[in-house]
Amino acid sequence: MKKVEYKGHAFINKLGGSNANDWLQYKCGHCSKEVSGAVVCTVKLEPGCFLRWLNCPECGNPSAQDAEGNIHPGSLFGPTIQGLPDDVNSAYEEARRTMSVNAYTSCELICRKILMHIAVNKEAKEGEKFAYYIDYLEKKQFITPNMKSWVNLIRTNANESTHTLASPDENRAESTLLFTAELLRIVYEMEYYVSKYVPESEDTDKTEV
Numbered sequence: 001m002k003k004v005e006y007k008g009h010a011f012i013n014k015l016g017g018s019n020a021n022d023w024l025q026y027k028c029g030h031c032s033k034e035v036s037g038a039v040v041c042t043v044k045l046e047p048g049c050f051l052r053w054l055n056c057p058e059c060g061n062p063s064a065q066d067a068e069g070n071i072h073p074g075s076l077f078g079p080t081i082q083g084l085p086d087d088v089n090s091a092y093e094e095a096r097r098t099m100s101v102n103a104y105t106s107c108e109l110i111c112r113k114i115l116m117h118i119a120v121n122k123e124a125k126e127g128e129k130f131a132y133y134i135d136y137l138e139k140k141q142f143i144t145p146n147m148k149s150w151v152n153l154i155r156t157n158a159n160e161s162t163h164t165l166a167s168p169d170e171n172r173a174e175s176t177l178l179f180t181a182e183l184l185r186i187v188y189e190m191e192y193y194v195s196k197y198v199p200e201s202e203d204t205d206k207t208e209v
């Protein structure tokens with residue numbers, strides 16, 4: 001990031017919200033929404049070049065725009081998945097965050113851990129080897145035969161990040177995260193939508209066709 005000179009409070013321009021320049025379209029790194037955010041204040045570096053302090057109207061959290069136009073914190077990579085248990089959710093959020101700061105090895109290591117989290121969350125024993133958890137998910141049919149090829153990609157990519165010194169490139173880490181997201185969607189999000197949209201009293205098994 002470019003170094004800029006700090007000149008003190010006298011150079012900070014506070015904005016009131018009544019001009020078009022008092023608002024900025026950006027993707028909020030906290031809530032992942034595209035927002036028209038409030039520009040709270042700016043520092044003018046040169047004509048047309050500003051530092052901006054922003055406030056998200058959706059989640060209320062602050063962000064900043066640097067001299068190159070980048071927003072911090074950066075937006076999370078990958079889709080939001082509904083219905084994740086807390087521990088799985090925080091591991092998945094961590095994986096998404098690592099991608100937004102180009103930490104590709106970390107991303108794959110966390111994706112590997114997410115597979116273990118899913119298995120333990122589905123009642124596998126803790127403290128086992130990684131291979132045990134993959135077998136467990138297959139045995140319990142969370143990984144079905146037609147999912148095996150892409151779940152295997154998460155496994156082989158993550159194993160490579162764990163056991164070799166070479167770092168994965170952006171593309172591979174992206175694919176590892178996106179396949180992990182798909183697995184989470186199948187294991188948790190569908191169940192979540194059923195509980196949200198199908199009334200509890202409705203016994204789907206007995207519904208006549």
Ligand SMILES: [Zn+2]
Pocket residue numbers: 028029030031032033056057058059060061
């Ligand atoms: Zn927000």
